[in-house]
Amino acid sequence: MAKDNNPSNQLNEVIEIQEESELLKFLTARFPHKKRPLLKAVLSGGQIKVNDQPTTQFNQVLKKGDEMVINWAKPAKKVKLSHLNIIYEDQHLIVIEKAEGLLSVASLKEKKKTAIQILKDHLAKVDPKAKVYVVHRLEREVSGILIFAKSPEVQEKLQDSWEKYVTDRKYIGVVEGRVKKEADTLRNFLVSNKNNQVFVTDTPEGATETITHFKLIKQSNAFSLLEFRLESGFKNQIRVQMQHYGHPVTGDKKYNSRKNPLSRVALHASMIEMNHPVTGKLLKFELVAPASFRNLVAKG
Structure with missing residues (x-):
């Protein structure tokens, strides 16, 4: 029995x-x-x-x-699929490494070639009843760690109490020019308009205060390789703040980058540390940034 x-x-x-x-x-x-x-x-x-x-x-x-x-819930070895790798999976969560150029979820123009649809198709091969739910997103042009839930209950927990469960996040990025400080903290009020453009405002009313810490890893005359740690979460936060700081992310045409040597936005979600929303276990997912980031700075 x-x-x-x-x-x-x-x-x-x-x-x-x-x-x-x-x-x-x-x-x-x-x-x-x-x-x-x-x-x-x-x-x-x-x-x-x-x-x-x-x-x-x-x-x-x-x-x-x-x-x-x-x-059933033993973490799987990295599973390689089209434009993404599964780096962790249990009966509550599925964590992936998303490639740049891949949408997290469907848009009006793209329904099938998205991270969530690729995962749904993959899971359906072994369990037709399996479901996948969006927890957060990475912009199409950004690569790195992305978390999905396997039930609406876990999705709701994480979305409603993101800061309670997610204790640390890091990005690696290449920005244009030489930053003057080896470390700095960016504090700005951000707003988004009806065209989905995010920008810095001096008026706190109706805006969200965002905090990003960065430290210098390596730089050349043309580029700086930075590690970012987020204290807040807002759409395009790093990209908007670095534009305002005078060093836009390389390849980020949307936020005034003048160069695109890698044919992508040079930003990578490299680490997420979180408390499991069901078991309470501390989980840490970490990925090495693309080698092209360091190579670009070395050549620049």
């Missing part, structure tokens, strides 16, 4: 075997909606225990009274 037949409710599903069967045959019969490659991956990945002993043998004989524990 299963103690819990719904793996979406917890990390481990515990099953008491009622009749003799081979392991893989039991799995395919027990979970007809899960694709065979997924069941094999769970088995080969050491995510199944029988009587508290890990097993990877597909033909192991299960006997009546045996206890099987299946860990």
Whole structure:
């Protein structure tokens, strides 16, 4: 008798075997909606225990009274898909590395080639019932870490209390020119207009105060490689503040960049540290910035 037949409710599903069967045959019969490659991956990945002993043998004989524990939520190895990599997944969250040029969600002009649709198509191959929900976004031109939820409850938790769960965020970017300080803090009031353009205002009324810390990593005569840490979250925050600071992000035509040597906006969401919205576990996701960023500064 299963103690819990719904793996979406917890990390481990515990099953008491009622009749003799081979392991893989039991799995395919027990979970007809899960694709065979997924069941094999769970088995080969050491995510199944029988009587508290890990097993990877597909033909192991299960006997009546045996206890099987299946860990559905073991973080997956990086999965490479078109324009994104899955870097973490459990039954509540899916975290990806998004390439530049890919929309996070659908727009009026683009419905299919988006991060969320690619994830939906991928998850449907192993579980047709799987869902994906937007938590936050990265602009099309920006690469890096992006988090999605697997239920509306987790989505709502993160969106309503983002600052409670997300404890640290970093970006790496290349800006035009040589910044004068090795570290600085930018404090500005930002507003957006009906054309979705964000800009700095001197009037706090109706605006949002934004705070960005940066430190210099490397620079040349033409470019500076910076690490940004955000204390607030606002659309295009770094891009708008760096334009106002006099050093627009390289390739950012929208915010007055004059050069585009990388054919992209040179901004990368490199780290997110957060408390898991369900388990409370501290999670940290970190990616190395594209090598092209450092190479550009070295050549400049």
